[in-house]
Amino acid sequence: MKKLINDPRSVVDESVEGFGMAHADLVEVHTDPIFLVRKGAPVAGKVALVSGGGSGHEPLHAGFVGHGMLDAAVPGAVFTSPTPDQIIPATTAVDSGAGVIHIVKNYTGDVLNFETAAEMAQAEGVSVRSILVNDDVAVEDSLYTAGRRGVGGTVLVEKIAGAAAERGDSLEAVAGVAEGVVRNVRTMGVALSGCTVPHAGVPTFELAEDEIEIGIGIHGEPGRHRIAMEGADGITSRLLDPVLEDLGIKAGEEVLLFVNGMGGTPLSELYIVYRRAAQILAERGARVERSLVGNYVTSLEMQGCSISVLRLDDELTALWDAPVHTPALRWGM
Amino acid sequence: MGLGVEWAVDWLTLSARRIAEHREELIALDRAIGDSDHGENMDRGFQAVMEKLAQSPPETPGAALKLAAMALMSKVGGAAGPLYGTAYLRAATALGESTDIDAAALAGALTAARDGIVARGKAVLGDKTMVDAWSPAVEAADEVLAAGGDAVAVLAAAAEAAEVGAVTTDPLVARKGRASYLGERSAGHRDPGAASSALLLRAAATAAGFPEGSAE
Ligand SMILES: Nc1ncnc2c1ncn2[C@@H]1O[C@H](COP(=O)(O)OP(=O)(O)O)[C@@H](O)[C@H]1O
Ligand SMILES: [Mg+2]
Numbered sequence: 001m002k003k004l005i006n007d008p009r010s011v012v013d014e015s016v017e018g019f020g021m022a023h024a025d026l027v028e029v030h031t032d033p034i035f036l037v038r039k040g041a042p043v044a045g046k047v048a049l050v051s052g053g054g055s056g057h058e059p060l061h062a063g064f065v066g067h068g069m070l071d072a073a074v075p076g077a078v079f080t081s082p083t084p085d086q087i088i089p090a091t092t093a094v095d096s097g098a099g100v101i102h103i104v105k106n107y108t109g110d111v112l113n114f115e116t117a118a119e120m121a122q123a124e125g126v127s128v129r130s131i132l133v134n135d136d137v138a139v140e141d142s143l144y145t146a147g148r149r150g151v152g153g154t155v156l157v158e159k160i161a162g163a164a165a166e167r168g169d170s171l172e173a174v175a176g177v178a179e180g181v182v183r184n185v186r187t188m189g190v191a192l193s194g195c196t197v198p199h200a201g202v203p204t205f206e207l208a209e210d211e212i213e214i215g216i217g218i219h220g221e222p223g224r225h226r227i228a229m230e231g232a233d234g235i236t237s238r239l240l241d242p243v244l245e246d247l248g249i250k251a252g253e254e255v256l257l258f259v260n261g262m263g264g265t266p267l268s269e270l271y272i273v274y275r276r277a278a279q280i281l282a283e284r285g286a287r288v289e290r291s292l293v294g295n296y297v298t299s300l301e302m303q304g305c306s307i308s309v310l311r312l313d314d315e316l317t318a319l320w321d322a323p324v325h326t327p328a329l330r331w332g333m
Numbered sequence: 334m335g336l337g338v339e340w341a342v343d344w345l346t347l348s349a350r351r352i353a354e355h356r357e358e359l360i361a362l363d364r365a366i367g368d369s370d371h372g373e374n375m376d377r378g379f380q381a382v383m384e385k386l387a388q389s390p391p392e393t394p395g396a397a398l399k400l401a402a403m404a405l406m407s408k409v410g411g412a413a414g415p416l417y418g419t420a421y422l423r424a425a426t427a428l429g430e431s432t433d434i435d436a437a438a439l440a441g442a443l444t445a446a447r448d449g450i451v452a453r454g455k456a457v458l459g460d461k462t463m464v465d466a467w468s469p470a471v472e473a474a475d476e477v478l479a480a481g482g483d484a485v486a487v488l489a490a491a492a493e494a495a496e497v498g499a500v501t502t503d504p505l506v507a508r509k510g511r512a513s514y515l516g517e518r519s520a521g522h523r524d525p526g527a528a529s530s531a532l533l534l535r536a537a538a539t540a541a542g543f544p545e546g547s548a549e
Pocket of ligand 1 (some may be wrong): 079080081108109110363367368370371374410411412414415416450452454455456461462464485509510511524525527528
């Protein structure tokens with residue numbers, strides 16, 4: 001294992017400390033327990049958005065703290081959900097009285113820890129609404145699984161719900177917007193390599209030189225099946241087709257196309273995937289109105305990408321376009 | 334005579350040691366069907382338990398388990414944190430203020446712990462989770478209790494059954510937690526949470542004075 005770290009056990013602390021130093025104009029870092037809040041939080045009268053999850057997915061979530069997106073981010077250990085003793089103070093720190101939305105990616109650990117924290121924050125008088133993101137079509141949503149995972153679509157939920165909160169929507173209204181995004185976004189990913197969790201020291205899984213893993217999650221957990229390596233166009237169809245099928249995208253519909261890097265794939269390759277994905281959507285008569293390409297929900301140094309499609313309407317498009325100023329996403333201000 | 338606070342503290346201390354010794358193994362199990370963190374999470378959690386025990390030594394077995402519950406809940410993270418946290422908290426509540434835990438109280442605490450895990454995680458027997466270690470352990474404890482066994486015998490039976498239960502997860506297809514994403518590919522691997530549960534219940538029996546067998 002070769003990593004730019006000092007000690008596997010201090011990876012999260014030192015990384016968050018550096019993040020706080022680099023973005024002191026936007027965020028404030030709390031330690032022991034560790035969480036980050038938007039500078040100046042709570043924002044008077046505004047519904048607050050709190051998200052969190054295992055570390056190793058940077059810039060998710062801390063990179064999205066700021067105007068028009070999250071009010072707090074709660075980083076857990078690498079690939080491990082944060083704990084209630086972090087989530088509760090993050091929640092109370094950003095509550096202006098207008099209530100708090102927890103944006104939770106659907107993993108048993110995240111769900112259980114956020115659920116416990118929400119109960120306890122509510123006991124302290126904070127109104128909390130939880131939004132579960134479960135956009136990964138690679139997992140069958142059945143009684144036989146823990147349900148679909150929350151992956152790339154999380155960024156879109158955070159951006160759009162964040163814009164709704166920023167324009168002054170009520171707790172119920174922001175929750176409604178967030179649920180609308182969850183209902184209309186689907187994602188599927190591929191890994192060309194595994195990744196190494198610092199404290200584990202060995203890759204989460206090994207792929208042969210000519211193998212790829214389709215349906216990969218963002219925790220280095222193996223995906224649904226392994227196939228032989230092929231060209232980017234073929235892989236793009238394998239990811240996009242199930243996404244479009246699941247969403248039921250029809251000719252004439254407007255979408256946001258998001259090609260997300262897993263951390264170890266160059267941007268140039270992500271654009272090769274984007275190119276084919278946009279062509280496929282055009283062939284189906286769908287209109288790509290907005291796009292996002294880059295490393296936003298990563299899996300340490302894993303090679304690979306995910307493709308997300310969000311069905312847009314005028315409201316979602318307007319909220320997407322609304323000004324945002326965070327360390328990792330900024331436009332309009 | 335039953336078990337007192339010394340047993341509870343010994344149990345937690347031995348648990349911390351066993352988890353540390355098996356840290357790599359639990360990581361490897363979780364690497365196969367999860368995300369490689371179970372050993373790390375549990376080790377971090379039990380180190381926190383040890384710190385809290387040193388800071389404020391508990392006076393009853395119930396207080397010791399409550400202290401452990403809080404430390405595990407706040408330091409383990411992942412699925413296992415809230416599940417073990419709930420288990421230890423329910424067991425602590427079942428033991429109450431008592432300073433002398435007999436076989437019946439112990440069996441009751443084990444049942445409460447298992448029920449807590451089920452209430453939070455909603456897994457049933459055969460889902461390839463820690464429930465597959467805890468449920469047989471509870472059943473074995475109840476049988477020994479019904480047959481007139483003492484507290485040590487109850488713990489020994491629970492430990493034995495949990496170890497067998499952990500092994501029975503090998504061929505199962507996971508239906509809960511992260512491993513369920515693998516579908517059929519989760520078969521052929523031991524569930525990490527069931528494995529750690531077996532370690533913890535074995536530590537409970539050993540701390541009570543039951544000789545550690547040749548197992549492992
Ligand atoms: N719903 C559930 N009910 C009971 N036990 C569960 C459930 N989900 C997961 N587990 C247990 O948790 C263990 C995984 O713990 P850990 O690796 O620490 O958390 P995570 O899966 O969040 O990474 C599994 O091996 C399993 O025994
Ligand atoms: Mg795990």
